[in-house]
Amino acid sequence: MQDSACIVPVCISSWVVFGGSPVSAFSLCTCPSNRGAALATALTLALALIVPAALEPADAAVARRIKREAPAKADARPQIPAGQLHIMISIRSQTVTVYSDGVVAARSRVSTGMKGFPTPTGVFSVIQKNRHHRSNIYSGAPMPFMQRLTWSGIALHQGALPGYPASHGCIRLNQDFAQTLWKRTRLGARVVVTQQEAEPYPFTHPKLFMPKAVRLSEARPELRGTLRTAQADTTANDAERLTIPDGLTLPDYPPVADVTADIRQAILDEDPNAKKPARPSGPVSVFISRKDRKLYVRQGFTPLFETLVNIRDDDQPFGTHVFSAIEAPDSNVKWIAVSLPVDVPKPKLVRPAPSRKLGRKAARAAEPAKAEPVPAPVTPEAGAVLSRIDIPQDAIARIEALLGPGASLIVADAGLGWETGKGTDFIVLTR
Incomplete structure (x- = not known):
């Protein structure tokens, strides 16, 4: 039997917004054999278009989040010359700047502590270094090229840089920077962590x-010229020989060897193998x-x-x-x-005094809190x-x-x- 003529064609069009204007993506038409089939076909086609459209914003949000949290591109391997190092960390700008003898030697990005796990600010130094280190606080998390700043757990180490504070208090560095810095520092290297950027001068x-x-x-020349080696005016050779008058007896002193025996024994009593504290x-x-x-x-x-x-x-x-x-x-x-x-303190919020008629909640709703500037x-x-x-x-x-x-x-x-x-x-x- 031949197909009947198409009486009620069903067409579905898809439109997208591009550059602020609607643009037709595609159109699809079908010719069902009866009205029931036409309705089913229309619903099927509509769902095929509606479901992807509904999912698109979520996918886009995920994509944006993944892009935002992707590790930052590593900087070129820094060249840090010899000299006294100052490692300056700025939390606000999420950067590290290394100075050698007061001159900028290298700069890179960091990731410091997230909300709830802030990186402490202040003056530190490198007190321990470990090429392969694992956290004893966070389930053995790897911390390559670790340089410890405190025994409470704050350190510099290699880690992911999402572009915002994301650590549990440590200061993350990218791979190249962490490796180079680890090779250049010695114990005692100075590290300064601040909110705003600071620099040596x-x-x-x-x-x-x-x-x-x-x-x-730098002592005065006239004083230096007066300094000389002390010299004795009278020596032992100038002294008269001691003569003992007849009939005078001297005390019976013990022999010299016996007098020094106690000293010798005290020396022997000391353990020669005892470990002396290092200077x-x-x-x-x-x-x-x-x-x-x-x-x-x-x-x-x-x-x-x-x-x-x-x-x-x-x-x-x-x-x-x-x-x-x-x-x-x-x-x-x-x-x-x-x-x-x-650090500049945050503005102080001044809330309106509660009204007896309106009540505290109503007063706040009627007049929101105002930020009162605090002098820097x-x-x-x-x-x-x-x-x-x-x-x-x-x-x-x-x-x-x-x-x-x-x-x-x-x-x-x-x-x-x-x-x-x-x-x-x-x-x-x-x-």
């Missing part, structure tokens, strides 16, 4: 330490705390001594400043400084801060006897915090 001040040899060479080595670190009114000294992560200091206008803040000694000609050192910027704090000038501190001369002499390239002085309002301990340099937390 050349700095001089009469109260900064200088090597002992340099200070002696500290490496650059010397000094920390002056306004809160404690003290100066602390460490060398090679080992405490050496501490002493009280005099602070004028001790009710005025110091801020946080790091002074680092770098190599200079003639066995001298020159200093560079980093002044940590003071001013970072104290480093030179003015040093001028307010008086250090005992004997402490200065002991520090300058150990001074050399790599030495550092930290001046801060904070006290000796809980992160500073065995096997660390001074760790100063600002948040």
Whole structure:
């Protein structure tokens, strides 16, 4: 039997929006044999077009999220020259900048702590390095090229860079940067973490330490000329021989060997194989705390001594400043400084007073809270801060006897915090 003529054709068209205007994607027509078939065909075709259209926004959102969370493209392998390193981390810009002797050497992107797991800000140093490291907190998660900053778990290491803070507090670096930095740093390398970007700058001040040899060479010539080796005016050869008068008896002293026997036995009693504590080595670190009114000294992560200091206008803040000694000609050192910027506080929300008639909720709905601007704090000038501190001369002499390239002085309002301990340099937390 031949097919009957098409009485009710069913056509479905698809339109998409492109550049703000509707554009026909395709049209489809069919000729069913009866009205029931026509309705079924129309519903089938409509579903075929509606379902993909309904799914498209979700797929697009997923695609955008995947694109946004894709690891950032690795920077070219950085070249970091020799010198005293400052590794500067900015949380706000999600960047790391490495300075060598105060000059920019490399820059890259990072990923710091997400909400709920913030990366602490302040002054740190590398206290441990491990090429293949796994987290003992987060189920053995790999942390290649790990450089530890605190024993509580904050470190620099290789990781994914989605373009926003995504770690649990650590500072993630891309692969090339993490490898190069790991090879260039030594224990004690300075790391500074701030919200805003900070950078080292050349700095001089009469109260900064200088090597002992340099200070002696700067003594006045007229004083140097008066120094001479001490000489005895009378020697043993000039003394008259002792004569003993007849009838005088001397005490019966024991032989010399017997007198020294106890000393010899004491020497033998000491264990010659006993392990003597190693003397500290490496650059010397000094920390002056306004809160404690003290100066602390460490060398090679080992405490050496501490002493009280005099602070004028001790009710005025110091801020946080790091002074680092770098190599200079003639066995001298020159200093560079980093002044940590003071974070600008968030605007204070001022809510309207509740009305007895309207009630608290109604008052808030009628008049929303207003942001009251807070004056931005001013970072104290480093030179003015040093001028307010008086250090005992004997402490200065002991520090300058150990001074050399790599030495550092930290001046801060904070006290000796809980992160500073065995096997660390001074760790100063600002948040």
